Structure formats: structure tokens, C-alpha cells
Amino acid sequence: MPLTKDNSILIVGGGTFGLSTAYHLAQAGYTKITILDKGDSIPSPLSAGNDLNKIVRAEYEDPFYAELALSAIAEWASNPLFAPHYSQVGYLLGNSAAAPEKSKRSLAKSLASIERHPAFAKQITAINSRDDVRAVAPALDGPMDGWTGYFNRLAGYARAADALRSVYVAVKEMPGVDVRLGRTVVSLNHEDGNAGLAVGVNTASGKETYTADLVILTLGASLANLLPSIGQQITAKSWLITHIQLTAEEAVQLEGIPVTYSRDLGFFFEPDRQTGLLKISPSGAGFTNRNNGISVPLEKNDFVPPGEEEAVRNILREHLPRFADRPLVNSKMCWCADTADSEYIIDFVPERKGLVVATGDSGHAFKMFPVMGGWVRDLLEKGQQDVARWRWKEGNDAAAAEVSWRVGSTRDLSEVL
Numbered sequence: 465m466p467l468t469k470d471n472s473i474l475i476v477g478g479g480t481f482g483l484s485t486a487y488h489l490a491q492a493g494y495t496k497i498t499i500l501d502k503g504d505s506i507p508s509p510l511s512a513g514n515d516l517n518k519i520v521r522a523e524y525e526d527p528f529y530a531e532l533a534l535s536a537i538a539e540w541a542s543n544p545l546f547a548p549h550y551s552q553v554g555y556l557l558g559n560s561a562a563a564p565e566k567s568k569r570s571l572a573k574s575l576a577s578i579e580r581h582p583a584f585a586k587q588i589t590a591i592n593s594r595d596d597v598r599a600v601a602p603a604l605d606g607p608m609d610g611w612t613g614y615f616n617r618l619a620g621y622a623r624a625a626d627a628l629r630s631v632y633v634a635v636k637e638m639p640g641v642d643v644r645l646g647r648t649v650v651s652l653n654h655e656d657g658n659a660g661l662a663v664g665v666n667t668a669s670g671k672e673t674y675t676a677d678l679v680i681l682t683l684g685a686s687l688a689n690l691l692p693s694i695g696q697q698i699t700a701k702s703w704l705i706t707h708i709q710l711t712a713e714e715a716v717q718l719e720g721i722p723v724t725y726s727r728d729l730g731f732f733f734e735p736d737r738q739t740g741l742l743k744i745s746p747s748g749a750g751f752t753n754r755n756n757g758i759s760v761p762l763e764k765n766d767f768v769p770p771g772e773e774e775a776v777r778n779i780l781r782e783h784l785p786r787f788a789d790r791p792l793v794n795s796k797m798c799w800c801a802d803t804a805d806s807e808y809i810i811d812f813v814p815e816r817k818g819l820v821v822a823t824g825d826s827g828h829a830f831k832m833f834p835v836m837g838g839w840v841r842d843l844l845e846k847g848q849q850d851v852a853r854w855r856w857k858e859g860n861d862a863a864a865a866e867v868s869w870r871v872g873s874t875r876d877l878s879e880v881l
């Protein structure tokens with residue numbers, strides 16, 4: 465039966481994919497949209513997007529994603545809902561002298577995806593020496609000896625939590641949208657054969673059931689908790705996100721610095737203009753939390769795995785040595801859903817009528833926030849996934865995959881804690 469604007473649609477997970485999907489569906493005139501999220505507020509503490517900032521850039525090894533990211537950047541720059549949360553400070557991407565070959569190869573491919581693209585004409589500057597770094601980012605006064613890469617002006621960062629909050633506020637005012645927070649969805653059932661789907665929900669005060677014609681699962685890294693059959697296709701992986709507190713004077717000195725990513729070490733952003741917090745995240749292949757072969761996020765994530773503090777201090781020593789000993793604050797592990805090929809999964813679940821997943825962000829989906837919900841709407845309206853790479857892929861083993869742009873190897877938290 466073709467979808468109509470009056471079909472009831474339940475979005476489980478009001479994070480990045482979930483809010484964007486609600487926004488695009490409501491804008492297109494769908495009138496019965498309910499969002500359920502386990503958090504008591506949006507952004508939920510468990511959302512990967514609940515973060516001071518995220519990188520917004522369009523270089524990808526794969527031109528398909530480069531084009532999508534360009535369309536997202538156009539929205540970040542011009543749509544009044546998103547533009548207040550976007551700063552186009554540029555992106556300084558490179559490798560330290562000690563970087564492994566794999567990291568250098570990946571960087572060369574990223575650059576190739578954009579250097580001849582007309583959108584990037586006059587936007588890219590090669591960085592081959594310490595003086596080249598100084599020319600584009602004079603405030604970075606660390607050694608950076610032998611650091612090479614490039615500076616891309618058509619990029620920057622989104623204030624991620626703020627953007628999620630704005631879209632949440634906009635979406636709940638849109639006709640036909642109902643948002644229920646503090647709802648932990650714990651089960652998923654087909655009701656009497658074909659009359660829609662039902663989800664079972666735990667709340668602080670008891671249990672509820674919601675039914676809908678269509679259920680869209682946008683639970684990010686937690687999806688396998690509810691849909692174990694996807695557990696082979698996605699692996700929950702986490703990385704440390706931490707900050708140092710700068711004084712107002714120190715923050716001004718770093719205002720407008722590009723997002724700086726030394727592929728082999730990690731990345732950091734300009735200090736937040738409200739709070740003076742400077743966010744840092746070390747590189748690596750991430751940490752899993754395996755149980756019975758499936759990795760899902762931990763509930764409590766405010767810890768720093770052994771070795772990660774030293775990795776953060778290395779980033780500071782290389783780029784901003786005057787802050788190398790500053791205490792780390794607001795540290796947490798942030799979880800994403802990795803797939804074997806880093807492709808998103810946006811599709812109907814086979815053999816489960818009316819059940820859709822939008823997941824597999826693989827750590828690179830926040831930048832797509834303004835546009836990703838449109839891909840989910842397209843899927844619902846076409847009734848099938850025409851984009852082959854986003855289909856449900858039985859047999860893909862995300863856990864065994866090696867991701868080209870990540871250095872090191874994935875470790876399970878049970879090995880290090």
C-alpha cells in the first residue's frame with residue numbers, strides 16, 4: 465500500500481538521524497509523526513551529536529559522499545535553522561612526520577576528491593612546511609615539524625548540541641509532530657500479522673505501547689539493543705571527547721583557528737565563544753563494548769580509558785604546547801555505529817513490514833544533519849532503497865572491517881578498564 469501523508473509514523477530515537485527525519489517529514493506535510501527518545505531532554509546524553517561541535521567538511525575518499533556533504537554545507541551556510549550553528553573557519557588536515565603510510569594514503573585520497581572539484585576552486589592550499597602552517601593558522605605555535613597536508617577553506621564546524629536543540633524546538637512546533645521524552649523503547653512487535661507495528665516502552669512511571677503504520681529506528685549505536693539482527697552489520701564504537709578550559713583572553717587568541725586534524729594524532733576546534741572550552745578528540749580505531757559478540761554502548765560514559773589522556777596531551781604538545789598540562793574537563797566516551805564499508809544503512813528491514821532503519825553513521829554523519837532526513841523521506845516515498853550502497857546488507861561483518869582513515873586497531877573496553 466503506498467504511503468500517504470496521514471499514515472502514522474513512529475521515529476524511535478530523537479538524535480541526529482531521528483530529528484532530521486522528523487523535520488523533513490513534517491516539512492513534506494506528514495501529519496502523524498511521533499518521536500520517542502530515552503533521554504529526558506534533547507539532545508539526549510546518549511546521542512553522538514550531543515557534543516560541543518562536530519567537523520563539517522566535504523572531502524571524502526568517495527566522491528558520492530563528497531557531493532552529499534557539499535549539499536549539507538550549502539544548508540549549514542544558508543538555512544536560517546542551521547546557519548546560526550555553523551562556523552566556516554576552514555579545515556587544516558594533515559599528518560605529523562611520524563604518521564603511518566596508511567594515514568598518508570587516506571589523506572591523499574581525500575584531497576583528490578576535492579582538489580579538482582569546481583566547488584573548491586581557490587579554496588585549497590597545500591601545506592608542505594612549518595611556514596605554510598603559520599600562514600593559515602598563526603595561532604598554532606607548536607613544533608609541527610614535518611607536518612604536511614592541506615588547508616580547505618570550504619569547511620568548518622557545527623555547534624552540534626545547539627543545532628540538535630534548535631531543530632528539536634522547531635520540529636515540536638510543526639503541525640502533526642508529537643515528541644515523547646523519557647521513553648526507553650525495549651521491544652518491537654508485529655501486531656496481529658499486518659496491522660502495523662507496536663513498540664513497548666519503559667518510562668519512569670511504568671510501561672506504554674505505541675503503534676504505527678511505519679516505525680523508523682534511529683537509535684544510533686544502540687540499535688542492536690532493540691534489533692539484534694542488525695548486530696553483525698553495525699558495531700558500536702566509542703572515542704574520547706574531552707576539553708580544556710581557556711580564560712577569556714586565551715580564547716580570544718585562538719578565535720577563528722581552523723578545525724585542525726592531524727590524522728595520526730587527533731583533532732581540536734577553536735574555543736567555544738560562550739564558554740572558552742576547547743574540544744579535543746584523539747585519533748584511533750575506537751573502543752568497543754562487546755557482549756555475546758555484539759557491541760553496544762555503555763550507559764555510563766564519563767571516563768577516560770588508560771592511555772587516552774596521554775594521546776590528548778600529545779595533540780596539545782604538537783599544536784598548542786602552552787596548554788599541554790591543562791586539566792581535562794567534561795570528558796566522555798562518544799558512541800557511533802560503524803559499518804564494514806562505512807556506508808550508512810537506510811532501508812526497510814527484510815521480512816518486517818513497515819520497519820525501517822536509518823543508521824550505520826560510521827562516525828561521519830553529523831555534518832549531514834540538515835539533509836539526511838530527506839534521504840529517509842525518499843526511501844519511504846519510493847518504497848524501496850534505490851541507492852544500493854545504503855541497503856540492508858545481510859552477512860556484512862562490521863566488526864572485521866578495517867576503516868581506511870583510522871589509525872591503530874580497535875580494542876574492547878574490557879581489555880583496558
Ligand SMILES: Cc1cc2nc3c(=O)[nH]c(=O)nc-3n(C[C@H](O)[C@H](O)[C@H](O)COP(=O)(O)OP(=O)(O)OC[C@H]3O[C@@H](n4cnc5c(N)ncnc54)[C@H](O)[C@@H]3O)c2cc1C
Binds near residue numbers: 503508648650684
Ligand atoms: C567521537 C565521535 C566524533 C564524531 N565527530 C564527527 C564529526 O566531526 N563530524 C561528523 O559529521 N560526524 C561526527 N561523528 C558522527 C556523528 O556524531 C554521528 O554520525 C551521528 O550523531 C549519529 O546520529 P544517529 O542519529 O545515528 O545517532 P544518535 O545521534 O546517537 O541518536 C540516537 C538516539 O537514540 C536514542 N536512544 C538510544 N536507545 C534508545 C531506546 N532504547 N529508546 C529510545 N531512544 C533511544 C538516544 O537517546 C539518542 O538520542 C562523530 C562520532 C563520534 C562517536
